[in-house]
Amino acid sequence: MTHKARAGRLSRDALPRVEGEGAMHVEIADGEVVDVQLNIYEPPRFYEGFLRGRAHTEPPDITARICGICPVAYQMSACLAIEDACGVTTPSEVTELRRLLYCGEWIESHTLHVHMLHAPDFFGVDSVVDLAALDRPAVERGLELKKIGNELLELVGGRAIHPVNVRIGGFYRAPDAAALRTFRPRLERALELAVDVTQWVAGFDFPVLGTDHELVALADGDRYPVFGDRIVSDRGLDIAVADFPEHVEEIHVAHSTAKHARLLARGNYLVGPLARFTLAREKLGPIATEAADRAGLGGECRDPFRSIVVRAVEVVHACEEALRVVDGYVPFAPGSVDVPPRAATGHGATEAPRGLLYHRYTLDEHGIIVDADIVPPTAQNQPSIEHDLFHFVEANIDLPDDELARAAEVTIRNHDPCISCATHFLDVTVDRRGEART
Amino acid sequence: MKPLVIGVGNRWRCDDGVGPRAIDALAAEARDDVELLILDGEPARLVDAWAGRASVVVVDAVRGGASPGTVHRVDALGGDLAVAASPSTHGAGVAAAVALGRALGRLPERLVVLGTEPACVGDGGDLSAPVAAAFDELVRRAAEEVATACA
Numbered sequence: 001m002t003h004k005a006r007a008g009r010l011s012r013d014a015l016p017r018v019e020g021e022g023a024m025h026v027e028i029a030d031g032e033v034v035d036v037q038l039n040i041y042e043p044p045r046f047y048e049g050f051l052r053g054r055a056h057t058e059p060p061d062i063t064a065r066i067c068g069i070c071p072v073a074y075q076m077s078a079c080l081a082i083e084d085a086c087g088v089t090t091p092s093e094v095t096e097l098r099r100l101l102y103c104g105e106w107i108e109s110h111t112l113h114v115h116m117l118h119a120p121d122f123f124g125v126d127s128v129v130d131l132a133a134l135d136r137p138a139v140e141r142g143l144e145l146k147k148i149g150n151e152l153l154e155l156v157g158g159r160a161i162h163p164v165n166v167r168i169g170g171f172y173r174a175p176d177a178a179a180l181r182t183f184r185p186r187l188e189r190a191l192e193l194a195v196d197v198t199q200w201v202a203g204f205d206f207p208v209l210g211t212d213h214e215l216v217a218l219a220d221g222d223r224y225p226v227f228g229d230r231i232v233s234d235r236g237l238d239i240a241v242a243d244f245p246e247h248v249e250e251i252h253v254a255h256s257t258a259k260h261a262r263l264l265a266r267g268n269y270l271v272g273p274l275a276r277f278t279l280a281r282e283k284l285g286p287i288a289t290e291a292a293d294r295a296g297l298g299g300e301c302r303d304p305f306r307s308i309v310v311r312a313v314e315v316v317h318a319c320e321e322a323l324r325v326v327d328g329y330v331p332f333a334p335g336s337v338d339v340p341p342r343a344a345t346g347h348g349a350t351e352a353p354r355g356l357l358y359h360r361y362t363l364d365e366h367g368i369i370v371d372a373d374i375v376p377p378t379a380q381n382q383p384s385i386e387h388d389l390f391h392f393v394e395a396n397i398d399l400p401d402d403e404l405a406r407a408a409e410v411t412i413r414n415h416d417p418c419i420s421c422a423t424h425f426l427d428v429t430v431d432r433r434g435e436a437r438t
Numbered sequence: 439m440k441p442l443v444i445g446v447g448n449r450w451r452c453d454d455g456v457g458p459r460a461i462d463a464l465a466a467e468a469r470d471d472v473e474l475l476i477l478d479g480e481p482a483r484l485v486d487a488w489a490g491r492a493s494v495v496v497v498d499a500v501r502g503g504a505s506p507g508t509v510h511r512v513d514a515l516g517g518d519l520a521v522a523a524s525p526s527t528h529g530a531g532v533a534a535a536v537a538l539g540r541a542l543g544r545l546p547e548r549l550v551v552l553g554t555e556p557a558c559v560g561d562g563g564d565l566s567a568p569v570a571a572a573f574d575e576l577v578r579r580a581a582e583e584v585a586t587a588c589a
Contacts, residue, residue, distance in 0.1 A: 068478075116482075127537075128538065129534070129537045129538050129540075129541045130541075132538065132541035132542055133541055136541070136542060136543075139541075139542065140542060143482050143485070143486075143542075146482060147482070147486065150483075161478065
């Protein structure tokens with residue numbers, strides 16, 4: 001086969017190991033990439049539409065259903081936005097317990113992606129089952145760590161998927177101190193496992209993909225961001241969460257049922273682990289910092305393939321944070337503060353495992369939702385994922401079609417896209433036109 | 439160790455709800471010779487639930503190309519389970535859990551999958567007529583599997 005001038009169509013029926021279903025299309029003409037599209041054709045889910053007319057107390061439970069992997073992110077952003085609209089600030093003990101719940105989600109979601117979705121790519125195998133045949137202890141370690149994350153979610157949230165203990169203003173019931181103290185050894189075990197996972201992934205062979213995306217994350221004072229009232233970037237963006245709609249435009253594109261987001265006058269940007277790490281590395285906990293150093297991560301990380309290392313470091317950090325919160329925990333009752341409704345618009349953003357998740361709600365004087373806007377991380381990252389895909393295919397156009405399609409899949413999985421959040425199934429097609437293939 | 443029956447599925451997805459409903463029906467019999475559990479089908483949780491067990495019955499909707507309401511019985515350790523058509527994480531289920539359990543050496547000594555052929559797995563809280571008609575047989579056969587395990 002002559003590669004430089006080839007053209008045609010390469011297709012794959014489904015892209016595996018992503019959260020949800022979509023398709024990817026790569027068009028090559030005269031040996032050059034001319035178009036790349038991440039097609040999300042999972043049916044639109046209309047959450048923003050059917051939130052209208054609901055009570056202001058309902059978004060934490062309704063929006064949690066958007067995702068089974070990161071429901072806490074939806075609950076937290078919803079709570080913050082509603083509380084912002086109602087002019088209520090929750091006490092620090094509520095914020096700390098929310099942080100503990102969120103740590104459980106970071107641990108289970110990142111660990112799922114690292115082991116079951118992403119790591120098989122670095123071993124050249126198709127699934128975690130095949131990976132287990134090559135490195136069974138690593139898979140067992142991953143499953144044990146993920147389980148501890150789920151247990152933390154159950155302890156604070158009532159259950160691991162779509163937790164039931166979250167309400168606007170706080171929690172239905174704060175857990176007993178004894179229950180958290182009893183759980184401490186599990187967190188110590190998780191921390192130990194997470195440090196080992198970081199060393200494991202740091203030893204993978206990484207393809208090189210230099211990217212130059214603007215990196216955007218929340219800023220949370222001297223803390224590594226989970227919450228935060230400012231949205232900042234590595235290129236000087238520094239805005240209040242409430243100003244998000246003025247700086248980010250959402251665009252409908254024909255090839256996706258998920259909207260694309262871009263920064264006005266700035267363009268594509270990237271949210272998620274690479275952004276958080278690059279913007280806030282010095283705010284990691286001491287053990288996570290040491291793990292990052294030992295893993296060879298510098299002051300920033302812009303290589304999407306190495307996002308697996310950053311996720312592992314963030315799991316270490318989440319374990320450290322969870323231990324810190326547990327050690328300082330004093331039970332409180334009631335578990336929430338009142339959030340009386342008022343006619344206003346509120347904004348909330350938190351750091352889902354995949355990146356910044358923004359919610360906006362407009363309420364009437366009775367607390368009925370008259371308008372809602374939810375901007376998930378995958379919608380924000382979609383243009384940058386397409387950008388990565390374009391340049392990776394361009395740089396590797398000489399690869400045989402099968403290898404090229406497989407590598408293209410990985411450039412998508414690097415970003416752990418949650419397609420269901422953004423609107424499920426990924427078909428890969430590569431069109432090559434211009435000259436007959438030989 | 440008592441036999442374990444795991445109901446897998448989502449009761450708000452029509453015939454996918456047979457697993458949890460079968461557990462409800464077995465729980466109503468207040469038997470003390472069996473442990474009952476409802477799971478969503480996520481492979482790691484299934485493997486955790488059945489690892490080290492002597493006998494496990496999984497009740498779920500099972501597509502086998504038969505007419506809706508047909509009750510299937512599959513010896514999951516015999517390798518008869520096909521992996522779901524969708525390769526995304528949303529397609530992962532009992533078959534993926536069996537494959538993972540086998541790779542990790544974490545399968546029970548006996549693992550039977552019982553289920554009804556679904557007519558509908560879309561939104562809805564009710565079983566379809568053919569699956570509702572077969573439901574009592576499904577529960578009876580699950581109880582028979584438990585009795586076999588206890589014998």
